[in-house]
Amino acid sequence: MKNSIAALFLFLSSNVLFAQEEIDMATGLRSSGKIYVVVLVLLTIFAVLGLSLFLLDRRIKKLEK
Amino acid sequence: MRKSWWKILGLVMVASAIVGGLLGPVPVLPILHETIRNVYFHVPMWFAMLTLYLISVIFSVKYLNSGKIEHDLLAVEAVNTGVMFCAMGLFTGMLWANITWGEPWPNDPKLNGSAIATLMYLAYLVLRNALEEEQKRAKIAAVYNIFAFPVMIVLLYILPKMTDSLHPGSGGNGTFGDLDMNNHMRPVFYTSVIGWILIGVWVFTLRYRLRLLENKKNQIS
Incomplete structure (x- = not known):
């Protein structure tokens, strides 16, 4: 940290x-610190996108069995 | 979880490229200003597309050798995913060009080459759908794909370098030379490129697995 x-x-x-x-x-x-908000927003979007990819992966895996 | 380490790696790499790309130091250049950070996000789209098209060609060659329908399905889903990244590259490029070059589609050899290459791959997808018989479709599509790949390379990476293009890497200056990329940018850029390639390959495998399931279901019913 x-x-x-x-x-x-x-x-x-x-x-x-x-x-x-x-x-x-x-x-x-x-310098006013506000760019961090944008970074966090982008990271949030990206995290949700990644998570949904993982969930999709798992659903396909279940179907394959 | 054992086999999915590279998926997590891809996500982590792109996430760190988002942080590093927005907060990291960049060279102060006229015209470009902060938009130089687009290098971290626009260019990796094309690298991902290139990788996916390359994967597609490899499986097309494999199909012609083996005649296995799985190889044909792998080839088509790689192109499907590649076209997705191509669209993202085109749209982000148009937004960027509008600010820095004055119009979304200036008459630039690299842009026009990419338009032709995109149409070529869309034609591949249309051609496949036009053919009914499975074996014939797979064979013709594989041959077309093998011819399309080198033409795409020439249109996107060789012809623009031989003339003057607005893109870096043309008219004598090197791609990613010291003018347009400094050593602060390189680590973030390559992290982003590899991360997006991994995510692209992941989406491609998901699409292939779905296609395979659909194929099996169609054969049973």
Whole structure:
């Protein structure tokens, strides 16, 4: 857990470094922390998708027997 | 659960690519801005499609050798799943192109090549359905598939490289060269590619198993 927080911090700090040039990036959104909501939403969708694939797999397995 | 480790691996890899892809550092480039992150999600669709088409060709060759109907079913379901990934690649590409290149379908050799390749594979699926007799259908479809694959490779990966294309990897600059991908991006990108390939293969096996069940049921009734 500690490692992952450190990794997250690293990600963030390197983003700030990158953002010092003039080109517009979504750093404002990220520094306010709200990009994490999007990441969580995507992960939720993906988790449900994966779970449904597993359930489908199991139903087919039952049919095969 | 013993045999499904690779399915879990695929899900975990794509999930980590979603996190790393949205939060990780990317090069700051004009025009592209944050859309450079699309590389993590748009390009793996094509890698998954390519893998599935390759699997399909292998089973088509196997069918011609063995005459086993299972090999024909494997080939067709690999193409079915590949077409699904192709559609996702086309749509995500159109969204991305609209922002960066100004229109969803600029006149680009890679885009037009992919359109022809897509039509070629759709024709494969239509051709199969048009033939009634099982053995004949399997044989003609297998031969068609073996011819379609190299043409698809030429249209998507060779011809665009020989002319100027909007896509990276054309007109002299290398695909995934230092300009469009730096070392922060590479690990996330390859994680995403392998993850999506695994998920694609998983969907393909599910479709094949269903097709096999349907086939058995049809033969009994």
